[in-house]
Amino acid sequence: MPKARKSQISLLDTPYYHCISRCVRRAFLCGDENGKSFEHRRRWVEDRIHILSEVFAIDICAYAVMSNHTHVVLHVAKDKADALTTEEVIQRWHRLYKGTLLTRSYTSSKLRSGLNETQIKTVEATAEVWRKRLFDISWFMRALNEYIARAANKEDDCTGHFWEGRFKSQALLDESALAACMAYVDLNPVRAKIAKTPETSDYTSIKYRINAARVGKTPKRLMPFAGNPTQNMPKGLPFTLPEYLQLIDTTGRYIHPNKRGKVEHLHPTLLERLNIEHEQWLTLTSQFESCFKHAAGKVIHLEKYAFNQQQQWVQGRLNAKRLLG
Template sequence: MPKARKAQISLEDTPYYHCVSRCVRRAYLCGQDKLTGISYEHRRQWVQDRIHFLSQTFAIDVCAYAVMSNHTHLVLHIHKALSDSWDTEEVIHRWHRLHKGTLLSHQFLNPVQRQHMPESQMATLEETIEVWRQRLTDISWFMRSLNEYIAREANREDECTGRFWEGRFKSQALLDEAALAACMAYVDLNPIRAGIAKTPEQSDHTSIQYRINAARAGKTPQYLTPFVGSHNDDRPHGLPFQLADYLALVDITGRAIAPDKRGAIDGSVPAMLQRINITPMQWQELTTQFEDCFHHAAGSESYLEAYRHRHKLKRLRDINSAIKLLG
């Protein structure tokens, strides 16, 4: 029996999650339909723009993404401390970017009307604000705001109605740094594995291309979680790796797994693999078969055992993959 969504996403386990949504219709989300010859490539920009917009609205960071022809991949980080820091006005402004809000929320934003709001209305509004704050920290609401928007736009363009996605998105908990790094690389390398790009910088509508372009311009990607190295640094919020190490590792991995090549990562073990204690052979399998190796959660054996005990599961079929690839 499938696990309830609230059981799949829990800050007690990890703030990092890999989310996948797949298109249900024969018509493509993006790409070109070979039967009709119609191109849907422009929809990739719809998805990318929406992801960037939501990253600035929710208290959820986007670590990686890839917009493919009939599905999307995202690696997300729940930034609860950020939502806790928002005052009432900030929560309202963010929620109003997505929804109309209520009469009380609009009155509150008007300084004159706010002065005349009785305590009973303020108490009602505060209850509503806490609901909105929780939703703006909820991956399910993030994915809903992404997928419903794209479905409406695609249905309007196709002049049809009905379901556009296979159902609710699939999610995987990323329990440790090694699982996080491998999953991010797996997502960033999707176009190369699919044979639609030869290098990371040519992988359109992916986070790796966006990061590379920003790095070339000497900038930090505005819509992505920054790399900060160790969490012990002065900047504790961000990905626990060095950007240069990650870009170099993805580049090397992309050359090894390109469809027209059958190679492996040669030479000395890249610095980042040493950092997360994974061999090149393990890394190569993780970045090509991550979704096959892990299902509900990914991490080393000890993290998966803790996850199993917390959720009172009799067993986890991913334990063998953890021992083999993240031991």
């Protein structure tokens, strides 16, 4: 029986999560069918992810828009949501939803002066509900998938489900799991042989990062790199950009027997620091979803996660020990 989504998201254990959504209809999210191209839908998804990154207190670490599914690696920034004023919360929420008559009045300096104390308290209470939603992964995925489903159904002139009923979620419990999952997501088009190199992988975070790096910029809508891993994850991805790009380039050059595509063989610095063997890393970055279920990380972190989630057994222990040491 599937676990409730709220029980899979545990900010006590980690703020990092890998989410996957898959199409339920025979018609693909993108690609071509019956002589009609749906490739423009990839742009819909990428643009929507970028918009949501500015609304939610959730950072985008990585993403890839594939033919019939999407990947996003998310970082929940609860402290960002807590620091927002009532007006800032309402303004963010209004970018996606209409809100209420009272909240719309509150954002107008002219109309706000006409609200009485009870109405203002109602607005503040509503804003607190929205504040919690702004760092809720389920609401983020809902705002992403519902928008795309409506647009696709309108284009296809049909009704019904476009996505599977629930998105899949994996908790990333440490730096090794985070690095492996990000590489797995960023290299998805290369492994599927729909792109020859990471920099030509359309609608992926790695191409977005590389394009920004080429002109000396940091992508505004992606979580920045903070530097070397520490025991407690810093605010920002625990690697440097050059290290991560080298990691992606090197990993993409390894061929996996169960995957069609690859990019040549070098020795990445980050692999040495994370103490993961090449063969183990290759398995992680090409089969991440099948290696772990609800959570990914070293055994000690999986055990802590299982304890916090009141699980009777530690799922993924053998793969964690074999692949992450």
